[in-house]
Each structure stands twice: as C-alpha cells, then as structure tokens.
Amino acid sequence: MHRRAFLFSAAVGGVGLLGGCGSRKEEAAPALITQPRIQWRLASSFPRGLDTIFGAAEVLARRVEALTEGRFQIRVYPAGELVPGLQVLDAVQQGTVQMGHTASYYFTGKNPALAFDTTLPFGLTARQHNAWLYYGGGLELLRAVFADFNVINFPGGNTGAQMGGWFRREIQSVSDMRGLKMRIPGLGGEVMSRLGVVVQVLAGGDIYPALERGAIDAAEWVGPYDDEKLGFHRVARFYYYPGWWEPGACLSFYVNRLAWERLPRTYQQAIEVAAYEANVSMLAHYDQQNPLALERLLKAGVQLRRFPADVMEAARQIAFSLYEEQASRDGTYRKLYDSWRQFRERAYRWFGTAERSYAEFAFPTP
Numbered sequence: 001m002h003r004r005a006f007l008f009s010a011a012v013g014g015v016g017l018l019g020g021c022g023s024r025k026e027e028a029a030p031a032l033i034t035q036p037r038i039q040w041r042l043a044s045s046f047p048r049g050l051d052t053i054f055g056a057a058e059v060l061a062r063r064v065e066a067l068t069e070g071r072f073q074i075r076v077y078p079a080g081e082l083v084p085g086l087q088v089l090d091a092v093q094q095g096t097v098q099m100g101h102t103a104s105y106y107f108t109g110k111n112p113a114l115a116f117d118t119t120l121p122f123g124l125t126a127r128q129h130n131a132w133l134y135y136g137g138g139l140e141l142l143r144a145v146f147a148d149f150n151v152i153n154f155p156g157g158n159t160g161a162q163m164g165g166w167f168r169r170e171i172q173s174v175s176d177m178r179g180l181k182m183r184i185p186g187l188g189g190e191v192m193s194r195l196g197v198v199v200q201v202l203a204g205g206d207i208y209p210a211l212e213r214g215a216i217d218a219a220e221w222v223g224p225y226d227d228e229k230l231g232f233h234r235v236a237r238f239y240y241y242p243g244w245w246e247p248g249a250c251l252s253f254y255v256n257r258l259a260w261e262r263l264p265r266t267y268q269q270a271i272e273v274a275a276y277e278a279n280v281s282m283l284a285h286y287d288q289q290n291p292l293a294l295e296r297l298l299k300a301g302v303q304l305r306r307f308p309a310d311v312m313e314a315a316r317q318i319a320f321s322l323y324e325e326q327a328s329r330d331g332t333y334r335k336l337y338d339s340w341r342q343f344r345e346r347a348y349r350w351f352g353t354a355e356r357s358y359a360e361f362a363f364p365t366p
C-alpha cells in the first residue's frame with residue numbers, strides 16, 4: 001500500500017524520483033507513509049434538494065477521499081448550515097471554511113468581472129466555456145481576479161444551456177416584454193429590465209407562490225429537471241427556450257489560499273483531478289435527467305415556446321452594450337472581456353460549422 005502511494009505520488013507529482021537521486025528517494029518514502037489526516041469543511045451555495053448541483057461537491061469529496069486512501073476528508077455542507085449560500089466567497093476568503101462550491105456571478109457586486117467565471121447572456125456554451133477556461137487563457141485570468149480574495153478557483157460543474165422559464169401568458173414580440181413581471185436575477189435581469197421587464201429577485205422557495213397568485217407573470221430557474229421539482233408547470237403553462245442569459249452556467253470550487261499552500265502536493269493534485277471530474281459529471285447528470293424531465297412535463301400539458309427572434313435580437317444588443325459600458329470603466333473587466341469576446345467569436349465560427357449543421361439535421365425540433 002505504501003509502495004503504491006509512493007508510486008502514485010511520484011507519477012502525479014512529477015518529482016522524478018524513480019531512478020533519480022537516492023537521497024531524495026529515501027527522504028520521500030517515510031514522508032508519504034505519514035501523509036497527514038486532514039479534515040476540511042466545504043460550504044455549498046446550494047440546497048441538498050438540487051442533487052445535480054449539490055451532488056457535484058459530493059463527487060469531489062468522495063474522489064479526494066478515495067485518492068488519499070481516506071486521509072483527506074472534505075465534508076460538504078448545504079447552504080445555510082455553516083454560512084448562507086451567498087456568503088460562500090467571504091467564508092472561504094476569511095478561512096471560516098477551507099472550500100466553497102458556488103456560482104461566481106453571485107458576487108459581481110464585489111467585482112463585476114466574476115461574471116466571466118460563470119456565464120454571461122449570449123456567452124459561451126458549456127463546451128466552449130471549458131475550452132476557454134482550460135486552454136484559452138480564461139482560468140489564468142480568473143485566478144488573477146480570485147487572488148485578490150485569497151482564493152484559488154476550479155471549474156466545478158455546468159448546467160448546460162438553461163431554459164428561458166415559465167410564463168403565464170404567451171410572448172409574441174419584444175413589445176410584450178414591457179411591463180411583464182419576471183423573476184430573473186443577475187445580468188439576465190439587467191438586460192430584461194432594459195427591455196421594459198419589471199424584474200423581481202426571489203429566492204427559489206418564494207417563486208412558486210408568487211407565480212401561483214399572479215404576483216409575477218414569469219420566472220426562470222434552471223431547466224426541466226430542477227424546474228419540475230419546484231412545480232412551476234402547475235401554475236404557468238408556457239415554457240420558453242432558450243435561456244439566452246445562461247447558455248452554459250459554470251459553478252466553481254473555491255479553496256482558501258493558505259489552506260491550499262499547507263496541503264501535501266498529492267492532496268492538491270487530488271482536489272484538482274476531482275474538480276475536473278465534478279465539472280464533467282454534473283453536466284452529464286443534467287444531460288441524462290433533462291430529457292426525461294422534459295418528457296414528463298410535456299405529458300403534463302406544458303406548452304413549449306421559443307423566444308421570438310426580435311426579443312433575442314434586442315436582448316443581445318443590450319447585453320453587449322452593457323459589457324462595453326463596464327469594460328470602458330474597469331481595466332480588469334476589460335482584460336477578461338477582450339479574451340472572452342475574441343475566444344467567443346472564433347468558437348462560434350467553428351461551432352457554426354460541424355456542430356451546428358449536425359444538430360440542425362439530427363435533433364428533432366420541438
């Protein structure tokens with residue numbers, strides 16, 4: 001067992017001990033036998049009931065524990081148990097917890113550039129976002145932003161393209177958006193409000209009753225699998241798509257920098273590889289569950305509707321003028337925006353070729 005642990009460490013740690021200098025080899029082996037027992041706490045921004053999202057943090061914790069033969073344990077706490085869901089960044093920054101799992105766009109009040117870590121209206125799909133983060137320089141730029149918060153960030157799960165939400169009445173054109181009362185947070189809400197929508201920000205549990213009694217006309221949440229659980233289809237018949245404000249919402253794991261630096265290198269590698277796994281498996285989980293949930297919703301009488309083209313066009317123009325405004329007054333935002341925008345243009349051209357022509361031919365139109 002110790003030999004296996006040693007070989008694993010040598011392989012992933014890149015320390016080149018095999019066949020290397022003898023004295024280093026003798027030093028390293030006893031140190032690995034006494035790899036420390038470490039227990040961390042991870043604060044999630046999400047409730048247990050969102051099993052795909054909350055579950056991504058559990059995927060990470062289980063893998064880290066297995067890779068370290070039980071020595072490094074991370075206990076995952078749902079929103080509100082240790083800290084409220086929207087205080088996860090503060091908690092990791094201050095070291096109240098060593099780790100967090102959250103969506104960085106909750107914290108754009110601290111730095112607007114954090115939106116690029118999650119998603120922006122008319123932004124990247126899940127695949128494009130991963131490509132930008134892992135290979136297109138995005139993660140490096142975002143890590144520089146997170147360094148100000150004493151945090152190291154890892155991509156930690158994606159919802160894929162979300163749905164546009166539940167509407168009590170149909171939208172025929174952009175003029176129908178004026179005066180519509182809709183629950184929609186974040187940048188999507190800012191764009192909607194410039195379209196004349198009366199934007200409401202309600203927590204998950206408050207949406208259903210507001211929709212039911214007509215206090216709001218529409219509400220967005222995530223997609224079929226999560227929306228079904230909240231029962232919106234019972235109080236609003238029209239289910240719009242796509243959720244152009246969240247074409248691939250990416251969650252993040254946050255690690256407190258000091259806690260990270262104190263970890264043995266193999267434990268750091270365990271977190272890194274487990275975060276990759278969580279990032280892939282959350283999207284796969286959604287891609288498996290959403291088709292089934294959509295079938296059930298359609299059987300229950302839900303009417304699918306596509307957003308009218310003029311709504312999408314007006315929204316896209318507003319979104320990009322918002323980005324330009326922000327970039328003109330904020331150098332950090334400008335850096336992220338330029339990298340993201342250039343990546344997006346190239347990715348769109350490429351995805352507009354093989355991916356799109358295949359999708360148009362192969363996928364049924366609802």
Ligand code: CA
Nearest residue numbers: 162221222246
């Ligand atoms: Ca959403």
